Amino acid sequence: MGKLPDYNKNILCIGAGYVGGPTMAVLADKCPDYRVTVVDINAEKIAAWNSDELPIYEPGLTDVVKRTRGRNLFFSTDIAGGIKSCDIIFVSVNTPTKTYGEGAGMAADLQFWEKTAREILTYAESDKIVIEKSTLPVRTAQAMERILHSRDNGLSFEVLSNPEFLAEGSAIRDLENPDRVLIGSRDTERARHARDILVDIYARWVPRERIITLGIWSSELSKLASNAFLAQRISSINAISALCEKTEADVTEVARAIGLDSRIGPKFLNASIGFGGSCFKKDILNLVYIYRMYGLEECADYWEAVVKINEYQKRRFLLNMLKAMFNTLAGKRICLFGFAFKAHTSDIRESPAITIARGLVAERAQVVITDPQALKNAKWELAEEISRNEVTLVYDPYEAANGCDAIALMTEWPLYRELDYREIYQSMRKPAFIFDGRNLLDHRELKEIGFQVYPLGKPPLTTDGGFKP
Ligand code: NAD
Numbered sequence: 085m086g087k088l089p090d091y092n093k094n095i096l097c098i099g100a101g102y103v104g105g106p107t108m109a110v111l112a113d114k115c116p117d118y119r120v121t122v123v124d125i126n127a128e129k130i131a132a133w134n135s136d137e138l139p140i141y142e143p144g145l146t147d148v149v150k151r152t153r154g155r156n157l158f159f160s161t162d163i164a165g166g167i168k169s170c171d172i173i174f175v176s177v178n179t180p181t182k183t184y185g186e187g188a189g190m191a192a193d194l195q196f197w198e199k200t201a202r203e204i205l206t207y208a209e210s211d212k213i214v215i216e217k218s219t220l221p222v223r224t225a226q227a228m229e230r231i232l233h234s235r236d237n238g239l240s241f242e243v244l245s246n247p248e249f250l251a252e253g254s255a256i257r258d259l260e261n262p263d264r265v266l267i268g269s270r271d272t273e274r275a276r277h278a279r280d281i282l283v284d285i286y287a288r289w290v291p292r293e294r295i296i297t298l299g300i301w302s303s304e305l306s307k308l309a310s311n312a313f314l315a316q317r318i319s320s321i322n323a324i325s326a327l328c329e330k331t332e333a334d335v336t337e338v339a340r341a342i343g344l345d346s347r348i349g350p351k352f353l354n355a356s357i358g359f360g361g362s363c364f365k366k367d368i369l370n371l372v373y374i375y376r377m378y379g380l381e382e383c384a385d386y387w388e389a390v391v392k393i394n395e396y397q398k399r400r401f402l403l404n405m406l407k408a409m410f411n412t413l414a415g416k417r418i419c420l421f422g423f424a425f426k427a428h429t430s431d432i433r434e435s436p437a438i439t440i441a442r443g444l445v446a447e448r449a450q451v452v453i454t455d456p457q458a459l460k461n462a463k464w465e466l467a468e469e470i471s472r473n474e475v476t477l478v479y480d481p482y483e484a485a486n487g488c489d490a491i492a493l494m495t496e497w498p499l500y501r502e503l504d505y506r507e508i509y510q511s512m513r514k515p516a517f518i519f520d521g522r523n524l525l526d527h528r529e530l531k532e533i534g535f536q537v538y539p540l541g542k543p544p545l546t547t548d549g550g551f552k553p
């Protein structure tokens with residue numbers, strides 16, 4: 085039996101984004117005897133992590149950062165220094181969809197990933213455990229190992245797969261109480277030693293039976309497959325919602341009926357304007373690309389349909405708005421309630437609200453957007469539309485709806501349920517429309533107030549027998 089490496093208790097995380105920041109904050113909180121440093125090439129982001137205004141909004145995050153920052157949690161731009169001093173390195177850089185060359189629009193862009201591998205190799209002066217935290221194509225660890233072992237420097241690098249399952253908006257809760265933690269490794273003595281160190285770290289706060297050790301390829305693939313399954317449920321219920329609208333069935337009732345089967349379960353069956361977020365679409369497209377690489381066309385088509393239904397659902401929502409509002413939106417003022425891709429986050433990546441806003445602009449509508457957390461990101465995303473006065477951003481929802489012909493609810497922020505819709509109705513042009521893309525609101529009450537109400541996947545409640553989808 086060869087001597088096993090003796091790793092120090094310094095943890096580095098490369099990538100200070102939605103995953104790196106919260107994940108390491110919780111890890112530092114739970115493991116006071118580890119010194120955790122998070123590094124990023126983006127100096128502005130690191131400065132924000134070191135300030136009172138963190139770069140992302142996530143419930144509970146500020147408290148954890150306040151408890152740990154400066155104690156055993158540090159944010160820095162010194163990537164080389166971090167690699168030198170830390171023996172346990174998480175990599176949580178972004179792995180977006182490739183926009184160029186072979187696989188453009190489908191495959192994962194691994195350039196940031198490969199760059200970190202090369203940096204680790206350049207600056208490492210001791211043995212390392214390198215942990216894939218980013219979501220990666222199955223068998224990426226092999227490429228990582230080859231890069232890390234491409235120089236004969238006498239150092240050993242053990243690559244583990246430890247995909248992250250947090251959802252934005254509930255990241256701290258998910259990290260503190262995960263359904264499971266996957267730790268994938270090779271089956272060698274050194275790999276098992278590295279794996280056990282990571283198991284011990286998580287075991288500080290995660291019940292041991294929820295820490296699953298498995299083969300490294302299974303671990304990588306489990307992450308892509310989990311996201312595909314989750315997204316598939318949403319596309320399934322959204323496909324049902326389209327049929328509900330034609331048949332006067334109610335998608336909420338149908339979803340409840342389906343979800344009561346314990347084999348199916350009630351979660352992730354909320355019909356919506358489509359799933360957003362930085363990962364579902366990119367991860368499914370990546371999965372589809374991998375299938376095609378292996379010549380598994382039928383499976384590729386199957387999963388690709390999940391993304392197609394999602395695009396269809398957004399188009400369908402927009403078309404329903406157009407038809408309900410007398411087949412013209414030109415010159416009408418339409419207010420979007422919410423711009424974040426889901427509630428409790430400022431993140432707008434792949435938010436369906438972006439597609440809806442742009443679709444409305446294409447119909448020559450005037451778009452007013454309100455959101456409690458995401459307007460800063462909206463300003464950046466829609467800079468051109470804003471400069472052409474096609475879109476305005478208004479923080480206060482009452483002010484935003486004032487003078488509008490319609491409200492379209494995009495994000496299920498609880499505050500939108502609490503508004504005084506009588507007051508809002510008074511301030512709008514008539515007939516006043518509400519399109520509830522999340523089925524969040526009290527539709528009967530809205531109809532009583534006088535609104536023409538268009539829920540999703542249920543019969544519309546109109547006062548004048550208007551368009552039925
Ligand atoms: P992000 O874009 O918010 O953060 C990634 C960070 O990595 C950026 O700040 C970027 O500047 C930094 N970076 C890129 N190259 C670098 C380099 N060479 N050196 C140092 N820093 C570098 O991305 P994210 O949302 O945190 O996602 C990261 C990974 O985690 C992705 O693979 C994603 O699929 C996965 N993931 C994301 C979520 C989520 O909810 N956002 C959940 C689970 C898994």
Ligand code: UGA
Binds near residue numbers: 248251311358362425
């Ligand atoms: C998702 C997964 O839930 C996480 O487990 C995973 O780690 C993460 O992707 C990732 O890999 O990035 P996230 O995208 O942050 O997390 O948020 P979700 O709660 O999954 O919501 C995704 C989208 O689906 C949102 O737009 C949400 O509104 C929508 N959704 C969700 C529905 O339309 N209906 C539902 O029933 C549930």
